[in-house]
Amino acid sequence: MDLLQIGTFSKLAQVSVSTLRFYDAQGLLKPEYIDPMTGYRYYRINQLARLNRILALKDLGFALDRVQPLIDDEIGVDQLAEMLTAQEQDLEKQIFADQQRLDRVRSRLHQLQSQSQPTFLDVVLKQGAELWIVGNRMIVPTAHDIDFFSRHMFGEIEQWLYKHKLDASGARMTLYHTDDYIERDYDMEVAIVLPYPPAVMPPLPHGGMRLEALPALPLMATTVYEGVLRDVNKVAYDLLQWVVHNGYTLPQKNMALREIFLNDRYTPHRMDALGLVELQLPINSNAHSLVSHFESVDSLPT
Amino acid sequence: MDLLQIGTFSKLAQVSVSTLRFYDAQGLLKPEYIDPMTGYRYYRINQLARLNRILALKDLGFALDRVQPLIDDEIGVDQLAEMLTAQEQDLEKQIFADQQRLDRVRSRLHQLQSQSQPTFLDVVLKQGAELWIVGNRMIVPTAHDIDFFSRHMFGEIEQWLYKHKLDASGARMTLYHTDDYIERDYDMEVAIVLPYPPAVMPPLPHGGMRLEALPALPLMATTVYEGVLRDVNKVAYDLLQWVVHNGYTLPQKNMALREIFLNDRYTPHRMDALGLVELQLPINSNAHSLVSHFESVDSLPT
DNA sequence: TTGCTCCTCACGTCACGTGAGGTGGC
DNA sequence: TTGCTCCTCACGTCACGTGAGGTGGC
Numbered sequence: 001m002d003l004l005q006i007g008t009f010s011k012l013a014q015v016s017v018s019t020l021r022f023y024d025a026q027g028l029l030k031p032e033y034i035d036p037m038t039g040y041r042y043y044r045i046n047q048l049a050r051l052n053r054i055l056a057l058k059d060l061g062f063a064l065d066r067v068q069p070l071i072d073d074e075i076g077v078d079q080l081a082e083m084l085t086a087q088e089q090d091l092e093k094q095i096f097a098d099q100q101r102l103d104r105v106r107s108r109l110h111q112l113q114s115q116s117q118p119t120f121l122d123v124v125l126k127q128g129a130e131l132w133i134v135g136n137r138m139i140v141p142t143a144h145d146i147d148f149f150s151r152h153m154f155g156e157i158e159q160w161l162y163k164h165k166l167d168a169s170g171a172r173m174t175l176y177h178t179d180d181y182i183e184r185d186y187d188m189e190v191a192i193v194l195p196y197p198p199a200v201m202p203p204l205p206h207g208g209m210r211l212e213a214l215p216a217l218p219l220m221a222t223t224v225y226e227g228v229l230r231d232v233n234k235v236a237y238d239l240l241q242w243v244v245h246n247g248y249t250l251p252q253k254n255m256a257l258r259e260i261f262l263n264d265r266y267t268p269h270r271m272d273a274l275g276l277v278e279l280q281l282p283i284n285s286n287a288h289s290l291v292s293h294f295e296s297v298d299s300l301p302t
Numbered sequence: 303m304d305l306l307q308i309g310t311f312s313k314l315a316q317v318s319v320s321t322l323r324f325y326d327a328q329g330l331l332k333p334e335y336i337d338p339m340t341g342y343r344y345y346r347i348n349q350l351a352r353l354n355r356i357l358a359l360k361d362l363g364f365a366l367d368r369v370q371p372l373i374d375d376e377i378g379v380d381q382l383a384e385m386l387t388a389q390e391q392d393l394e395k396q397i398f399a400d401q402q403r404l405d406r407v408r409s410r411l412h413q414l415q416s417q418s419q420p421t422f423l424d425v426v427l428k429q430g431a432e433l434w435i436v437g438n439r440m441i442v443p444t445a446h447d448i449d450f451f452s453r454h455m456f457g458e459i460e461q462w463l464y465k466h467k468l469d470a471s472g473a474r475m476t477l478y479h480t481d482d483y484i485e486r487d488y489d490m491e492v493a494i495v496l497p498y499p500p501a502v503m504p505p506l507p508h509g510g511m512r513l514e515a516l517p518a519l520p521l522m523a524t525t526v527y528e529g530v531l532r533d534v535n536k537v538a539y540d541l542l543q544w545v546v547h548n549g550y551t552l553p554q555k556n557m558a559l560r561e562i563f564l565n566d567r568y569t570p571h572r573m574d575a576l577g578l579v580e581l582q583l584p585i586n587s588n589a590h591s592l593v594s595h596f597e598s599v600d601s602l603p604t
Numbered sequence: 605t606t607g608c609t610c611c612t613c614a615c616g617t618c619a620c621g622t623g624a625g626g627t628g629g630c
Numbered sequence: 631t632t633g634c635t636c637c638t639c640a641c642g643t644c645a646c647g648t649g650a651g652g653t654g655g656c
Contacts, residue, residue: 007609014428017610022646038654039611045564046578049424049526056424060407064645077414084411091404095397102393105362109386112379122351122358126316224351262347276348309635319636324620340628341637366619611653617644627637 003033003042013051028054028068061087100246107245121223121238128217128280134161135175135191136209142184143233147271150174153190156209164202167195175256176236189256219285221248224262224278230271232259232279239281248283257281305335305344315353330356330370363389402548409547423525423540430519430582434499436463437477438511439491445535448488449573452476455492458511466504469497477558478538491558521587523550526564526580532573534561534581541583550585559583 010017023029024041029051031041050071057067066083069075111121136153140146154172161168170193177187197213204211221243225235236257243250258280312319325331326343331353333343352373359369368385371377377385413423438455442448456474463470472495479489499515506513523545527537538559545552560582 005609016647018647019645021611026645035654040654041610046526046528048564048580049528049578052426052524052526053422053424055426058645059403059426060410061403081411081414084407084414088404088407088411091400091407095400095404098393098397098400101361101363102390102397105386105390105393108362109383109390112383112386120355122355124354124357124361222354224348224354226348226351262350276351278350307635318621320621321619323637328619337628342628343636360619606656608656609654612651614648614650616648617646620643622640622642624640625638628635630632630634 003044006031006041006043009043009045009047012045013048013055015051015055023051023054026064026068028064028071060084061091103246107242110245121235121242123221123223123239123242126220126222126280128214128220128282130216131214132194132197132212133173133191133214134194134204134209134211135189137177137187137189138208140186140188143186146186146188150188150190151270153208154192157190157192160205160209161192168192170195172261174259174261176258177256217282220280220282222278222280224276226276227274228271229273229275229277232275232277236279236281239279243281243283251282251284255282305346308333308343308345311345311347311349314347315350315357317353317357325353325356328366328370330366330373362386363393405548409544412547423537423544425523425525425541425544428522428524428582430516430522430584432518433516434496434514435475435493435516436496436506436511436513437491437493439479439489440510442488442490444486445488448490452490452492453572455510456494459492459494462507462511463494470494472497474563476561476563478560479558519584522582522584524580524582526578528578529576530573531575531577531579534577534579538581538583541581545583545585553584553586557584 004012006017006020010020020029020041020043024031029047032044032047033042034040035042053071054067057070058064062070062083070080070083134157136157138149138153140149158168173191173193175189175191177189221239223235223239225232236259260278260280262276262278306314308319308322312322322331322343322345326333331349334346334349335344336342337344355373356369359372360366364372364385372382372385436459438459440451440455442451460470475493475495477491477493479491523541525537525541527534538561562580562582564578564580
């Protein structure tokens, strides 16, 4: 008969005994003969071919329940090609994702080693939902003026909301409509989020104020800051650094940096007060996946 | 109090409710308050910072039980750097492995589409254990002579083993000591594997025969062929193609292609007989991992 | 009789997702 | 009273690895 015990077959094929037992249980590879008294499994040596086929397909990344029909049913060439193509795409995605992850790890490491006092910026990627806001926009000359101006601008919105008996309990936020990290003449907008899309709305009073929907954003880099509001701009700068360092790009449109004031009952923009702020920076989601993958690979330090 | 229900907090942070419940159970993120009557969980909004920290660390690839001490214990900077470096290496390995996997998938696809009659070569990577053999080596002028010569050479070994009452039941194999895929003057060696390392051995009779240990091999590409022996060289050629196509390189030393005859009681080298053969081609394991990764990335079709 | 090889459960893995079945607050 | 939100188990996931406890063959 020339049958091999499971241990012998296992060594020959260099797979574990428990794997062979598992494949037996799954019906992937039944032993040629099982002793009815002892339950001992015996394999014929040419079953190595089938086992190899299983291992080779598994090695391509197929799950075992996909391997089964590939071996047994003689699946058509077209369908196999389809499965391989799907597998190819999955792997590309996987590699790309891991490459980005690697960039992030390296970025952290770099951050850790280069700075005397390492800061930990917990950046989380999210989507942004569509938001209805009442905003109030204005050019603010210097950073010192932000405090005063924005309180005034929030006041205008609140007054208008109260006057028309509208819900003013929504989140406060600030949008910085600037292209760069500049230090004067901030094109800023403060806004209050409406809890529901407006049905009918009274017209807005004058110039700076507007009512609009902020479109949904496919991807944003976000981080939560807790501390003195004066320093929030440093964190915003760190966030931008993170984005650049990790190979993301900023979109041309809707790129305003947003600050969401998370404290409730809190009056935003008292620069010396403690605050809880979520910073949101819209970034491009990667339609360009593989390209940027290669770029990031090429620019690795050696 | 300004506490959020789990659903609200979940939407704000864009993580699922079940994730929050899971983090609670793990002790990663306890709600600020739990109603003792209803069991309702309530979160304070600034717990978003902690949640973000968890997500950011998880996103770097850390398992949750590594995340815990990172957040709670204020692990030292040195230790964090160590963990990140380990993480970096893991990711590099992962990416490299997936890249190779991708190469294999593409190779299969290519094979599938380019050939009119697609062949499926189930290649499995293995290690090779050290083997003690009695070999018999000789230059064989043409392929037609292999049959006759090797039978003669096996005969010599067997006679010698019988004469000295040694175990001749070990596997038969052939080694092709050629650098290239050539078609004449094969430098071939046939051998019988000894079941155990020899203690004391009588001297070998004459020229071609030798007794030696084949060193262990770190990596071989192997495949099992079942069919007419005449065609085994085609499979050997396919195996070589596979190796080249998947970016592996051949070692300078110990590079002989091996045929292991798996049928027992079978007389090897009757070209017209059916046989079961494992082909083994030693290849380099990748100390050069990242380099070859970049090469394979660069040479991708676009 | 002692090793050795083999056997069958049963449980663990990792980070949740998915019901089933039930309750509290507007 | 009806939805809605929330709750707690319990089970599944994927491909095995790892015991525990036991048996057959030399």
